Amino acid sequence: MSPRRRTTLRDIAESLDLSVNTVSRALADKDAVGVETRRRVKAEAERLGYVPNTMARSLVLQNAMTLGLVITNPSNPFYARLISAIEERGRTRGYSLMLMVTEDSVDNERRAAEELMRWGVDGVLAIPVQHGAEHWERLRKSGVPLVLLNRDLPGLDVDLVGVDYYAGARAATEHALSTGATELYLVEEDLDISPVAERIRGFRDTLAAHGLGAPDDAVVRVDSPEDVSVSIPFDPGPAYGLGASLARRAGPGAVVLAGNDYHALGLCRAFSEQGLRVGVDVGVIGHGDHPFSAYLDPALTTVRLPAPEVGRAGIDRLLEHVETAAGSGGSDGAVTGPTHTLLPPELVVRASVPGTAGGEH
Template sequence: MTRSQRVTLRDVADQLGLSANTVSRALAGKDQVSESTRARVAAEAKRLGYVPNSHARSLVSGRTMVVGLVITNPSNPFYAALISAIERQCRAGGYSVLLLVTEDSAENEERAVQELLRFGVDGVLGVATESRSDVWDGLREANIPVVQLSRDIADRGLDFVGIDVESAIRDAVVRVASSGTRRIWLLEEDLRVSTVSARIAGFRRALDDLGIAHDRSPVLKVPTRRTNGASLPWRPDDAYALAASLITPGNHPDLVITANDYFALGVYRAIRECGLTVPGDVRVLGYGDHPFAAYLEPALTTIRLPADEVGTTAVDLLLRRIVDPDGPRACIRLPAELIERRSTG
């Protein structure tokens, strides 16, 4: 056999003096094959470099054993952790993952969905751009189950697994606001997505609970950097520029909530440059508990997101849908955790 020839199931069987059917059952972990035979087959397959032909297997099973994963931007620490959790859980279930990145571009999202349809994946996990919710309908029409991640497009009737963002923000703000807090600012992303809407709703619920007037506690949109219709990774200077233009020694909030911990970096700098301190003059609450949050000075109070749990829960739900596609829509919102550090006193 030359190096250019693909090792087949028959090659493994011939080397061991077994039937191809026995080798196939042994590699698939089927019954009626002894443990000693299974071990011999596995060792010989490894020695010869045998790799199962996924195309042939899909023709027999009717499945590709591949799950599509559509992510807006893998540089986001939450999504990076989510990808790892999904890949790990899919691998445990015998599935491979096909990753496609949209960068919040509707054009890239439509291209990704078409690619998944051409590939014929068994199911899809996706973070939607939410600019065109109908783009996901083609997958459902092709009987490919879809589980939404993080962002919820409720009007499409798709399963959803994400975080209870509204409750996380509401509970965190109420907890860290001191009795003298009268002015709170929320520095939010300018994307029109459900997670942003949920943070704003949670923020306003907290203001109501605290008896703070909404007009003294604005939602300030940080311009999201874009190029050719796609959003780019967060940078502290986006929030710094906005905060520096608004915060002065005589005009500053008691508490700033940021939509992500990168924004908090920029806010820290703006506060210090005008001679104020964190948390003495302005307290800061972040969102995401990114790796650097605990190492800031002062360490950043922030909301930790359960990326691993979101990923494993979503994969488990999708694999159940692949086997049994019927049933009511599932909407799972997992709790987040407030990590209190020195930035809120």
Template structure:
């Protein structure tokens, strides 16, 4: 037999107070004395009282919950973003409901339905970008939405992301200033705006320097996202592509990879052919993952403000939830930083 869940009335009877006083004390209302609040909190902890959030949401007309939808939890970027959302959401008094789409439009549509049933106050979402926009249903239901990291073409939703183009531009400019002239790029094989931004930044920097970009200089690296979302990138895939590149007579003297996992495969392909980083080939990464500074040599990489994106997105969403305004969609881009390490720095005598 299960025991009965402790209630506000149990606390009130134990302390000789009214249920209303107990409720206001736990809510931190200013008209309750500090002594009474301490007594109520102590008794609540003693008997194991936990607020009934469903009942509270019915009374307040708010679940005090924000939905967060991401494509994969294994990406270190999203781990930091989730942390930023959770911490900032807690500051505003909200809890978080996390859903994962695995880059599937079908699962994404199901996530929208789940959020509608959960009656969350607002939603933060990384869209799959497969061509559909199931998120407009939230607007119809009066649920504010902020897209995170990836935008949708229509541009009708609030968006908080990163200037991926600027990050790739800065990395490419750094390679050019270090003396590289034949610069290639290894990128993911997904049709998403983050990748398009990086490629655009790379091409812009090369064009400004008057350097050619051969048709095959931007190489697509197959990923296994659609087989296993838990393993979004495999160094093996970039290793295979890198082998083809380093065996060419016109081998590049610098390579920018779309994420730092690809650098692992590139490092191996270069080492097997007796080529050294950075003496023979400069290598620059994207993402600045935790292992990047521990490679040999340490990898230059574009550091992404993932935590800050999550926190900023929460602030914007909470503003929409509280004001319920019909103001035009806001677009916020945070700038990444290039962390320069020995993989792209030639030592001159």
């Protein structure tokens, strides 16, 4: 069976013996068309299965009503919440979302930027790979507004909206010290990205502010497997694998900060198998406040990240640029000079650190 031809405005017009212009105005609820005619046109459009051709409309209006979102890892729970917030906010403003996944590959990111330019999207939100900015510079110079999310690209003259990872690491480290921790470790991904760098900086600066040194081996890196797609869900396995050796190093009262809650999950399992009681003999603090964190035993103290707030602030900023560009007849969409907006995370205290109460506060 051959596919059915798409219903057009002309089909509706011929069916009702009206002009195409009248049908178009009726569907757009223009006052120049009578109420009864509008009712008949909409009923016939429904009967024939008419769907407006958004691409044709965008060519006429020179506005695709579509935004690009370039993301590294959609299975990351933080990014999943970010996408939902962006899509919901965009939908209320009449915009559709075109999602591109890079899996932290600069080649994939370059292709995504080129595809979005070809599709003529109205603006782009991007979590950059952080290895090369030439393709983003080309996109920006082509007149497509760009806002970065969560990761910075120094030298690229655009807005950034993200999380204050430095402040989150400082809050977690201060909390560990306030409970009387005798040793502190930070377990982080072996990735050259700004959130990791900022957490390490916050950890070290907090220790220095208390007159404490942080030996090189206080920051423990978890290998990121190169043969596994980063778009699969986070895996507690690598952190679990190094947990046994870390348990042998950690003395009584040690607290281990983890770069994400999945690492914390792996560490908790490893420590338990080595005979260490999390929340009694050793402390663990996560990062992310993923849904399972409150249901571990003991419940995990962690840093809650403002994913929806980042998403909404990012798309709001982008749409300011989009609307300014449309109003000025195709400028680069500059609203003001580039801004860096870092939203504060929240420390959620539960029971996984010795000397703290078990309830969230």
